Amino acid sequence: MVPISLYMSLAAIMFTIGVVGVVIRRNSIVVFMCIELMLNSVNLSFIALSRTVENLDGQIAVFFVMVVAAAEAAVGLAIIISVFRNIKSVETTDAAELSA
Amino acid sequence: MAIFIILAAIILVSSIGVVAFLNPIYSAMCLIASMLCLAGLFAQLDAHFLATVQIIVYAGAIMVLVMFLLMLLNLKYEKPKKMRTFYSIVTVLVGILFLCVILPPLNDFFSPFAGAGSQVVGDVKSMGELLYTKYVFPFEIASVLILAAMVGAVMLGKRTYGKEK
Numbered sequence: 708m709v710p711i712s713l714y715m716s717l718a719a720i721m722f723t724i725g726v727v728g729v730v731i732r733r734n735s736i737v738v739f740m741c742i743e744l745m746l747n748s749v750n751l752s753f754i755a756l757s758r759t760v761e762n763l764d765g766q767i768a769v770f771f772v773m774v775v776a777a778a779e780a781a782v783g784l785a786i787i788i789s790v791f792r793n794i795k796s797v798e799t800t801d802a803a804e805l806s807a
Numbered sequence: 808m809a810i811f812i813i814l815a816a817i818i819l820v821s822s823i824g825v826v827a828f829l830n831p832i833y834s835a836m837c838l839i840a841s842m843l844c845l846a847g848l849f850a851q852l853d854a855h856f857l858a859t860v861q862i863i864v865y866a867g868a869i870m871v872l873v874m875f876l877l878m879l880l881n882l883k884y885e886k887p888k889k890m891r892t893f894y895s896i897v898t899v900l901v902g903i904l905f906l907c908v909i910l911p912p913l914n915d916f917f918s919p920f921a922g923a924g925s926q927v928v929g930d931v932k933s934m935g936e937l938l939y940t941k942y943v944f945p946f947e948i949a950s951v952l953i954l955a956a957m958v959g960a961v962m963l964g965k966r967t968y969g970k971e972k
Contacts, residue, residue, distance in 0.1 A: 708808075708921075709808055709811045709851070710917070710918065710920075710921035711917050711920050711921065712913065712914040712916075712917035712918050712920075712921070713811065713815070714848070714852070715913055715914075715917050716910055716913060716914060717815050717818065717819075717848075719906065719909060719910060719913060720819060720822075720906060720910075721818065721819075721822050721841075723902045723905055723906050724819075724822040724823060724825075724826055724902070725822070726902065727826060727898050727899055727901075727902040728825060728826035730898045731826060731894075731895045731898050731899075732826065733891075734831055734882070736831055736873060736876060736877060736880075737825070737826075737831050737834050739873070740825055740834055740835060740838050740873065741825060741826065743838065743865070743869065744822055744825060744838065744841065747841070747842060747845055747865070750845075750849075750857075750861075751845060751848060751849075754849055754852050754854045754857060754929075755852060757854070757927070757929075758852050758853060758854075758925075758927065759920045761926050761927045762927065763927055763929055763933055763934065763937050764937070766854050766856070766857055766929045766934060767934070767937055767938060767941075767942050769854075769857050770857065770860070770934070770938070771945060771949060773857075773860060773861070773864050773865065774949045774952065774953065775949075775952070776865070776869065777864055777868065777869055777953070777956075778952050778953055778955075778956030779956070780869045780872060780873070781872070781956050781957065781959075781960040782956050782959050782960050782963070784872060784873065784876050784960075785959070785960040785961075785963035785964045786963060787876070788876070788963070788964060789963050789964075791880060792966075797880060797882060
């Protein structure tokens with residue numbers, strides 16, 4: 708029997724790695740993948756807590772998080788394609804026309 | 808316990824690989840490995856339906872979409888610049904500091920619940936009973952959300968033939 712604090716610690720470490728990835732990386736697709744990593748870590752903590760509370764509501768929440776992540780993946784990648792068509796690059800530093 | 812340690816080790820190494828590899832295809836492969844091992848952890852937590860949905864939807868649809876995009880865009884490697892490397896190291900240190908601050912109280916808070924919960928199994932029947940009775944409204948709204956996302960993605964992906972002429 709694995710104690711739940713190990714699952715929550717793993718979720719916290721995954722989330723932090725995702726945040727560090729969003730800040731460090733310049734490629735928009737890798738930034739998107741780090742956002743998916745953060746969503747996965749939250750899914751893990753939801754399921755671990757759902758098992759502790761002995762309720763299935765946490766797993767329903769994970770189901771809806773996955774639905775929203777799929778919708779966000781479709782729209783977000785379409786946005787990346789549109790930006791790529793205009794500036795011919797996926798680097799975030801190349802989309803800096805609004806900054807001084 | 809041994810399964811948890813192996814899967815958690817692969818997840819941690821793959822997550823660091825997502826951030827660390829300069830080639831975006833390697834990052835995507837590391838993320839797929841992380842998602843598959845996470846599905847194993849879901850199965851160990853008795854969430855059988857969600858483990859399967861994780862493999863089908865996340866690793867099998869979303870990451871395949873990302874790989875298609877990486878194939879079509881045909882990118883070069885991300886080049887690390889000197890000042891960028893300094894900020895990267897600072898960010899990693901801040902992340903490690905954050906973990907050092909937040910992990911001990913998290914472990915202390917969850918240690919009384921160490922042996923709890925093995926009565927609930929997230930199989931298809933129980934999830935279906937809950938989805939179609941208590942959560943039927945979010946379920947229907949989720950279908951509208953997916954429709955909106957599909958329409959939005961198609962509209963964003965179209966070329967504007969009127970303006971190019």
